[in-house]
Amino acid sequence: MISLMMILAAAPTSQVDAVVVFPDRAQVLRVAEVPCGPKVTATFSGVTPAAAGDSFRAHVEGGSVEGLRSEQKPLKESFGPETKDLLAKLKKLEADQAQLQHALERSREQALIADQYANVTATMASREMADNPNPKAWATAWDATLKPRVDQVKVQVDLAAKMREQELKLESIRRRLDEIDTAGRRYEWLVEVLVSCPAGRTARVELSYLVGGASWEASYEARADDAAGTVELSTWATLKQSTGEEWKNVKLTLSTAVPAQNATPPELRKLMVDAMKHEPEKKVLVRRDEYVEHAESASDTRAPSGGKLAAKSQGLSVQLEVPERAAVAADGTPARLFVARSSMKAKFSFRTLPRLAPFVFRVAELSNSAPFPLLAGALDAFRSNGFIARYSIERVPEGGAFTLTFGVEDGLRVKRVPVEELKRETGLFNSKVRFTYGYRFELANYSKTPREVEVWEGLPVSELDDVAVSVGEKTTSGYQLNPQDGIAKWKVKLGAQEKKNVELAYRVDVPSSYDLGGY
Secondary structure, eight states: OOOHHHHHHHSOOOEEEEEEEOSSOEEEEEEEEEEOOTTEEEEEEEEOTTBOGGGOEEEETTSEEEEEEEEEEEHHHHTHHHHHHHHHHHHHHHHHHHHHHHHHHHHHHHHHHHHHHHHHHHHHHHHHHHHSOOHHHHHHHHHHHHHHHHHHHHHHHHHHHHHHHHHHHHHHHHHHHHHHHHHTTSEEEEEEEEEEOOTTSEEEEEEEEEESSEEEEEEEEEEEETTTTEEEEEEEEEEEEOSSSOEEEEEEEEEOOOTTSOOSOOOOOOOOOOOOOOOOOOOEEEOOOOOOOOOOOOOOOOOOEESOOEEEEETTEEEEEOSSOEEEOTTOOOEEEEEEEEEEEEEEEEEEOTTTOSSOEEEEEEEOOSSSOBOSEEEEEEETTEEEEEEEEOOBOTTOEEEEEEEEOTTEEEEEEEEEEEEEEESGGGOEEEEEEEEEEEEEEOSSSOEEEEEEEEOOOOOSTTOEEEEOTTSOSSOEEETTTTEEEEEEEEOTTOEEEEEEEEEEEEETTSEEEEO
């Protein structure tokens, strides 16, 4: 009967060839080649313990899969040869260290004997120098006793240096043995795939499985080209994985799908209509500031995408294939990989929203012509003079419209000045209360080039039939007003070194029966 170790020794080495990375996990594809024949076993050893045991799937080209078996094995078995080698080195180093220690002790004993001879020499010299002084003879005697002591000091220094070097090697081996001991308490997967294929050929066997501890996030670089009217948008992906197995020279595919989300359609439940009797209550007028966001419909505007990106539609999700094979460390170290580059037509303009920020911004209106949706992520904006800003963008569908900003325009200035904010009684028998508002926007172009500035300002939008909002006569003409969100827009042309004002006036008429404490 063939032992398991013999099977592992004869089995071809499998390697991670491709990975599909989802936002919360990954699907790993390992490959191994086996000589064909009836019921040949392809062994995949060393599969990370992070793999889901029920996710193993096998495929063979030009043959059939007869069966698949998986089991968890202690990692200690995988470290057997390394542990044996380390223990042998440890034993030898410890023996060498013991010999060095004995040599050091002998040197110290010899140094002690040399000290004793020096003491005897000193005693005899003091006696004889008093009766028959002979400085030359005793100088020679002192040199004779000093030399052994100096020699032993040198020996001890050399031995101490060798012992420190040996100790560092011992610590390294002991640390590695501790790591192996810790790892040996964990498990790894051993997967065997039984395949059949025509003899005389070599079959490629693929094993796929799901692992946790992997994720990716999108990030972007947008470079504005005002002269060409385009924005070059580069898509990058930041990958992290701590699955326990290295991804080296693998083909990476990034998926926008989130497997953890429930894909089951919701169940409709019956709706109930009920009523409760209440006494008439007085209406209270409240002010509510709300940001309104409209869903953008996809357009047919498309542009060629650079970077040789391959995008595969998966229904609600998209898979993006990274152009080149890459490596991602297994310790969670982020890896930033280039995905694609797209050149998009853009409509540039200068825009200001004085109520929110007293600046004029350079903005670009675009349509996503990339063959994939833009996921939410960080974006670095660049112009001809370099890096401008970093901010986040929301998800943009394929063909959807979106806006990018490329910083503040220093040559343009804007100031919002309140002119009137007044409440007064109007109408017959004071049946209504009128609120009037007036603002002036002071624009200035300090550059040497004519500019056109878009001024955006919001008016209240009434949700009540008996509360009316109307634009005042003093409002500067030429504006466009969206009744859904109440945003008024002016396009103001400014010559070089020119200043202009834009006026906005509006009124809110409210029945006097309302409680106006909240407005």
